[in-house]
Amino acid sequence: MTAPPSVVLVTGVSRYLGAHLAARLAADPGVDRVVAVDAVAPVGEFADVLSAAGDKIDVRQLDLRTPGVLRVMVDARVEAIAHLAVATATDQHGGRAAMKELNVIGSMQLLAACQQAPRLRKLIVRSSTAAYGASFRDPAIFTEDTEPREVPRGGFAKDVLDIEGYVRGFRRRRPDVAATVLRFAPFIGSAVDTRLTRYFAQPIVPTVFGRDPRLQFLHVDDAFVVLERSVTEHHPGTFNVAGSGTLTLSQAVRRAGRVTMPILEPGLNALAGLGRAGVTLDQLDLFVHGRVVDTSKLIREFGFVPRTTAEAFGEFVRSRREGEPLPADTIRSVEQALLDGFRRTRAARAALESGHE
Template sequence: MTTVDTGIAGDRVRAPRVVIVTGISRFLGATVAARIAATPGVSRVIGVDRADPPSELRPLLRGVRVHRIDLSDGAGELVELGAEALVHLAVMSSPDGRGGRAAMKDQNVIGTMHLLAACQQMPSLRRLVLRSSTAAYGASFRDPAVFTEDTEPRAVPRGGYARDILDIEGYVRGFRRRNPRVTTTVLRFAPFVGPRADTGLLQLLAQPVVPTVLGRDPRLQFIHADDALEILCRSVLEDHQGVFNVAGPGTITLSQAIRRLGRVALPVPEGTLQSATVYAGGVGGLSSLDQVDLFVHGRVVDTARLTAQYGFTPRSTADAFDDFVRAQHGGAVLTPDRMAQTEQRILDMIRSVRAGRTP
């Protein structure tokens, strides 16, 4: 590795000459790859994904060599590339319509197993960075008020994504034990937010009427997408061994988030929301039991380790969320027509739930 001033941490750090970034067909992966490619001392960035990057991301990847590889089929061809750092971002939080939940698990769990097997055979590898999620803690009534990195889940998460995260982190812990020479960084991100962020949770909150759980007002944490990018790049360019919670300080409640967006909450029984997710394919952006549990119990994590190790404090959850609010050009959009459309969607949801329960 070459010691250079990267301009990211403000100090001189050891920049890896060759970096592999997985998941470059999505905005986060493409942006991380482009920023690392522009870092002095980095001679080559190799982007990996199972699909070609969409046209809107290709300008970002002009300095990146793109390899089309489906990790669920194996990652052996990465071994000879001489990578000194690898950042794994090809972890799906929801099915993408190309095979459903089974394909998602193959990509997440089997793909990560193949990738770690390839890393095991890379004598040049010095840093491994994994994008994980605070979903690893689950969400239940047994939870502590605040999770630290050492807190074990009090209940097995019900959603497929959270279970995938637990499996992936288990494989990474095994890799770290077998390869102490490799600095292994696991970043448990809170849900992303920001003007360019586009997640199922944000799509749900942007609906004119937001379904909530009757009698519940959970605490939520977010991380601004720009701060997430900063932490990812520092993790690739610096040595940060261990597991880190990545979230904006402070919390907002679900009711505060809805009010800031100028939307209206629609409280429904927990069973109704859960049934709609299971039988009707979700409501708006609510598409998994992980998200239903988040709407019931919330989740808050401690970020003291991140701040101490990185010397960087992300903007607060409230400030990050307000940046998302400012990007919603429609503002509060409760027109009569949209209210009628929302009522129709709710009726359709109820009919779908009833149909799903019919023997």
């Protein structure tokens, strides 16, 4: 076992995962200093988390796409980097173009700086099981060696595939740096607020008609265990990180005390614009095909078993109070969105049929 790095740089600290990991690393007696960076300054809860961690944290507003990141790494004598500034549709403003710019270009520039950082010996990158995509051709269980059968439709999945490609190139150029890629299943837990948790918090949960996919979740506290140990210990490689076992979508909805509303896929797609609980293409594909990953490599390497999918989801459910009755205007909005989706589907089919005549 190697000694923990003295100086760790954590990206993405204006969001939940980055802020809390930086604070946890600052509490580790083996870590002397944490450089916490983000393109936007942490505010509110996340600023408080970093401030409470004490003077071992050096918070800096820094855009990864600028040359300044290399200067910070060299000046601070950074030995390890936890790259968590990978935005999902949940936390990125400015549309798909801004999301890709931050994720792909930001990661590419960071890795270019890592290549020139003389003291760097460890790189940890947040990825996602979304990298496997979702299609009818998928295997029952994905291992770390499984290639996606089709290019994912969703922007987040495409971004993590690009980022992992850059990491493979970095490994060839800097074999002296231990690179760890963590493919996380969707996070769940009492403190998590994402599109997925808001989806399950709706009184009426829209699902894809005729589909009941198998899902896996990861308790966010278990994600922190794996992240911390990836930084302070030596675990190079790519790892699936998820709770064992599965829940079908219908089981998850029932356990959340909600009611499903099965609709045709185009109708669910139409709901994407309805408030903060709208689904993304990544999630829509997940709700159609599901996704299950094998975590035996993680368990062997880390000697750590995350709590099961059912246990993690159960804690999330217990942390949420009973929902209020669905307002009448929300019901009307949902009904109207469904009707619009069905009309567009019928119109598209009619146009297709007329074109074949």
